Amino acid sequence: MAGVTLNGLYKRYGSTSVLEGIDLDVEDGEYIVLVGPSGCGKSTLLRCIAGLEEITAGTLEIGGRRVNDLSPRARNVAMVFQSYALYPHMTVRRNMGFALEVARRPKAEIREAVEDVAAMLDLVPLLDRLPGQLSGGQRQRVAMGRAIVRRPDVFLFDEPLSNLDASLRHHMRVELKHLHRRLQTTVFHVTHDQVEALTLADRIVVLHQGVVQQVGTPRELFDRPANTFVGTFIGSPSMALLPAVGAGGTVRIDGLEGELELPGEGAMTLGLRPTDIEVGRGPLRGQIEVIESLGAEALLHLDLGPDRKLVAQVPEPCQAQPGEVVSLLPRVVHRFHAETGERLP
Ligand SMILES: Nc1ncnc2c1ncn2[C@@H]1O[C@H](COP(=O)(O)OP(=O)(O)O)[C@@H](O)[C@H]1O
Numbered sequence: 093m094a095g096v097t098l099n100g101l102y103k104r105y106g107s108t109s110v111l112e113g114i115d116l117d118v119e120d121g122e123y124i125v126l127v128g129p130s131g132c133g134k135s136t137l138l139r140c141i142a143g144l145e146e147i148t149a150g151t152l153e154i155g156g157r158r159v160n161d162l163s164p165r166a167r168n169v170a171m172v173f174q175s176y177a178l179y180p181h182m183t184v185r186r187n188m189g190f191a192l193e194v195a196r197r198p199k200a201e202i203r204e205a206v207e208d209v210a211a212m213l214d215l216v217p218l219l220d221r222l223p224g225q226l227s228g229g230q231r232q233r234v235a236m237g238r239a240i241v242r243r244p245d246v247f248l249f250d251e252p253l254s255n256l257d258a259s260l261r262h263h264m265r266v267e268l269k270h271l272h273r274r275l276q277t278t279v280f281h282v283t284h285d286q287v288e289a290l291t292l293a294d295r296i297v298v299l300h301q302g303v304v305q306q307v308g309t310p311r312e313l314f315d316r317p318a319n320t321f322v323g324t325f326i327g328s329p330s331m332a333l334l335p336a337v338g339a340g341g342t343v344r345i346d347g348l349e350g351e352l353e354l355p356g357e358g359a360m361t362l363g364l365r366p367t368d369i370e371v372g373r374g375p376l377r378g379q380i381e382v383i384e385s386l387g388a389e390a391l392l393h394l395d396l397g398p399d400r401k402l403v404a405q406v407p408e409p410c411q412a413q414p415g416e417v418v419s420l421l422p423r424v425v426h427r428f429h430a431e432t433g434e435r436l437p
């Protein structure tokens with residue numbers, strides 16, 4: 093088991109810069125989830141930690157030891173890929189034990205380690221099958237099992253649940269949480285699934301164009317996003333961003349009637365989450381364009397004026413009708429700098 097420290101970590105391919113100075117201190121046993129748009133450098137970061145890519149500048153420490161120049165195997169990390177990357181001609185048993193076989197561990201030890209982990213993951217009945225004879229979910233569990241058998245200091249998961257259907261993904265999410273509680277191993281987990289990030293992470297790292305935007309607990313990121321990027325990236329449906337101007341304790345959204353009691357002078361950007369909008373009273377007015385029912389809740393898509401849209405999430409049954417004009421009260425308002433997008437104090 094080990095903590096991981098990244099210090100000013102850069103990765104460049106020729107003149108293409110992918111990671112732009114990543115600083116991150118991860119405690120032993122922490123579950124870190126990395127999120128960010130496609131191409132922002134998530135996989136590159138995992139591959140740098142794994143030793144599959146050379147680090148251009150900066151240092152990487154695992155368990156307090158600089159490992160920049162260590163081979164992947166010497167780092168004692170285990171990676172699970174979206175594609176699972178199982179050896180197709182090897183049985184599940186051999187796939188799971190292969191790393192130990194390569195490390196020339198005694199046969200009896202390998203058998204015991206594989207059977208232990210197979211029991212943990214309900215894989216015992218599948219041990220003598222080939223990957224081609226397994227379902228997607230079973231293959232995913234074998235890939236996970238293969239990583240666990242090695243008892244690594246750090247797990248690196250690159251979108252490991254992305255190829256599963258929704259219900260299996262939910263099941264595996266719960267199983268992962270359970271496994272982590274048992275094993276207490278440090279995890280870096282890349283995902284583009286909001287729910288996965290919010291439910292699994294001790295802390296979430298939001299990456300954008302190779303730069304860390306914010307690191308924090310799911311609650312911190314949701315309640316106090318550091319900038320408009322994090323504000324709109326975390327939370328679904330997204331926070332609406334509206335340009336506004338403040339003066340003397342009130343703020344008015346550009347082009348709209350109605351004042352909000354908020355501090356701040358001059359131009360700013362307001363961030364409003366669907367879950368924070370009360371419908372039926374308040375200083376703003378909007379026309380309902382579309383109602384999406386999600387069962388327990390409904391999403392009201394509201395038109396407040398030219399280029400001023402907002403989504404409000406309300407409990408079902410919802411009495412509102414499309415076309416209706418309603419009053420709106422934002423219960424929580426995030427304020428950001430009009431130019432930099434940074435959160436205002
Ligand atoms: N071997 C490589 N050579 C050049 N560019 C690469 C290489 N690998 C990745 N990149 C670039 O690095 C960026 C980040 O890629 P990646 O880490 O895979 O993003 P993510 O996993 O966040 O979607 C992308 O723009 C990608 O094109």
Ligand SMILES: [Mg+2]
Pocket residue numbers: 134135136
């Ligand atoms: Mg990737």
